[in-house]
Amino acid sequence: MDLTHVEDDLELDQTLFTEEQIVSRLKEMAADIERDYEGKDILLVGVLKGAVMVMADLARSLDRHVEMDWMAVSSYGSGTKSSGVVRILKDLDTDLQGRHVLIVEDIIDTGLTLSWLITNLRSRGPASVEIATLLRKPEAQQMEVEVKYVGFDIPNAFVVGYGLDYNEQYRNLRCIGTLSPHVYS
Numbered sequence: 001m002d003l004t005h006v007e008d009d010l011e012l013d014q015t016l017f018t019e020e021q022i023v024s025r026l027k028e029m030a031a032d033i034e035r036d037y038e039g040k041d042i043l044l045v046g047v048l049k050g051a052v053m054v055m056a057d058l059a060r061s062l063d064r065h066v067e068m069d070w071m072a073v074s075s076y077g078s079g080t081k082s083s084g085v086v087r088i089l090k091d092l093d094t095d096l097q098g099r100h101v102l103i104v105e106d107i108i109d110t111g112l113t114l115s116w117l118i119t120n121l122r123s124r125g126p127a128s129v130e131i132a133t134l135l136r137k138p139e140a141q142q143m144e145v146e147v148k149y150v151g152f153d154i155p156n157a158f159v160v161g162y163g164l165d166y167n168e169q170y171r172n173l174r175c176i177g178t179l180s181p182h183v184y185s
């Protein structure tokens with residue numbers, strides 16, 4: 001399928017980050033992570049489905065062995081507003097006792113998902129839990145979440161691409177852009 005038409009059709013209002021910008025920022029984040037976790041085993045926990053692309057590129061930018069596990073939680077359903085209720089759709093396969101856990105996310109918007117998730121994972125006896133997120137919307141954040149690695153702070157607009165969806169669409173766009181309001185209004 002040719003996805004270049006998506007931008008031509010103005011479903012994307014604006015491209016915020018190209019694939020090159022995203023991958024290059026993830027490499028910088030990987031270098032910080034390697035430095036901070038020297039001598040420690042890392043368990044990367046990806047939050048499905050949005051974090052799939054971030055996990056793939058961040059993990060491959062790390063010049064060391066890591067384990068990966070996945071959790072599926074959902075708070076958005078099919079719309080553009082957080083429901084505020086987080087549900088576990090798929091839990092981890094890994095025992096977190098004594099592990100250094102690094103949560104990998106695509107976006108922190110209201111912060112509801114991650115503030116809930118970090119409390120949940122900390123209750124399982126890990127040695128540490130930190131967060132790496134590609135995007136963060138400071139103006140939208142309702143819950144304080146301590147985030148160790150942030151790719152980009154972005155304005156408070158609904159974004160899609162590179163794993164991020166609207167109604168399960170646009171996840172496979174290589175870039176990240178804002179969705180034109182006419183698509184969902």
Ligand SMILES: O=P(O)(O)OC[C@H]1O[C@H](OP(=O)(O)OP(=O)(O)O)[C@H](O)[C@@H]1O
Nearest residue numbers: 048049050074075076109110111112113
């Ligand atoms: O900070 P918040 O306001 O809680 O929003 C962030 C969460 O929302 C999205 O997930 P979503 O529930 O859409 O599931 P998905 O990853 O399967 O699209 C995104 O991937 C984050 O996990």
Ligand code: HPA
Nearest residue numbers: 109157158159160164165
């Ligand atoms: O801006 C967003 N786009 C897509 N999914 C999201 N989940 C939270 N915020 C967003």
Ligand SMILES: [Mg+2]
Nearest residue numbers: 050076164165
């Ligand atoms: Mg979603």
